[in-house]
Amino acid sequence: AQTVTQSQPEMSVQEAETVTLSCTYDTSESDYYLFWYKQPPSRQMILVIRQEAYKQQNATENRFSVNFQKAAKSFSLKISDSQLGDAAMYFCAYRSRITDSWGKLQFGAGTQVVVTP
Amino acid sequence: GAVVSQHPSRVICKSGTSVKIECRSLDFQATTMFWYRQFPKKSLMLMATSNEGSKATYEQGVEKDKFLINHASLTLSTLTVTSAHPEDSSFYICSASDPGAKNIQYFGAGTRLSVL
Numbered sequence: 001a002q003t004v005t006q007s008q009p010e011m012s013v014q015e016a017e018t019v020t021l022s023c024t025y026d027t028s029e030s031d032y033y034l035f036w037y038k039q040p041p042s043r044q045m046i047l048v049i050r051q052e053a054y055k056q057q058n059a060t061e062n063r064f065s066v067n068f069q070k071a072a073k074s075f076s077l078k079i080s081d082s083q084l085g086d087a088a089m090y091f092c093a094y095r096s097r098i099t100d101s102w103g104k105l106q107f108g109a110g111t112q113v114v115v116t117p
Numbered sequence: 118g119a120v121v122s123q124h125p126s127r128v129i130c131k132s133g134t135s136v137k138i139e140c141r142s143l144d145f146q147a148t149t150m151f152w153y154r155q156f157p158k159k160s161l162m163l164m165a166t167s168n169e170g171s172k173a174t175y176e177q178g179v180e181k182d183k184f185l186i187n188h189a190s191l192t193l194s195t196l197t198v199t200s201a202h203p204e205d206s207s208f209y210i211c212s213a214s215d216p217g218a219k220n221i222q223y224f225g226a227g228t229r230l231s232v233l
Contacts, residue, residue, distance in 0.1 A: 035221075037224075043155075043208065043210075089158075102168070103149060104151070105222060107160045
């Protein structure tokens with residue numbers, strides 16, 4: 001079974017600064033998706049960014065970008081120009097494209113991002 | 118992204134009663150929906166996978182007779198907590214896979230269940 005590890009329970013960043021969240025995963029598969037979801041205090045899960053394993057280019061969505069290192073099984077999220085609205089719990093998630101066609105996600109434990117003015 | 122509606126957002130019930138939570142995909146047809154439970158400051162724990170027109174697949178340790186799931190249409194799945202007890206108090210979240218978007222999961226806003 002695949003496991004997803006987020007080793008940082010909490011990260012603090014000042015407004016306008018950059019923060020990087022780490023995520024590593026364990027899998028023997030070669031074809032999969034990786035995601036970052038954000039859960040603000042409202043507890044609504046919001047998709048931030050996704051990466052397909054067969055794509056070498058790192059995904060980018062506005063101020064959010066990832067550093068996908070397939071060989072190292074690492075998938076970090078960089079938040080640039082941090083804003084107060086970025087304060088949330090961030091979850092890294094893995095989804096197999098081989099063993100699960102339904103789209104079942106394996107989540108990490110989450111990293112709480114605190115943004116200070 | 119796609120919209121998933123979850124209702125109610127909050128419910129308080131007496132011990133021994135049953136509670137139904139609805140999950141609807143509003144702008145896409147979802148053959149697969151998921152039900153999660155989340156404890157405070159913890160990650161999401163998958164309870165079951167709900168497929169339209171067939172029985173749900175429950176994760177290990179989840180009582181299927183306690184948590185009844187029905188996925189009667191391509192846009193609606195329901196979770197019924199039967200004979201609820203205080204230990205069932207939790208935050209329940211549903212999600213739906215959008216087949217038109219490579220089965221990306223979109224989430225409902227969650228339901229906070231409090232059992233007195």
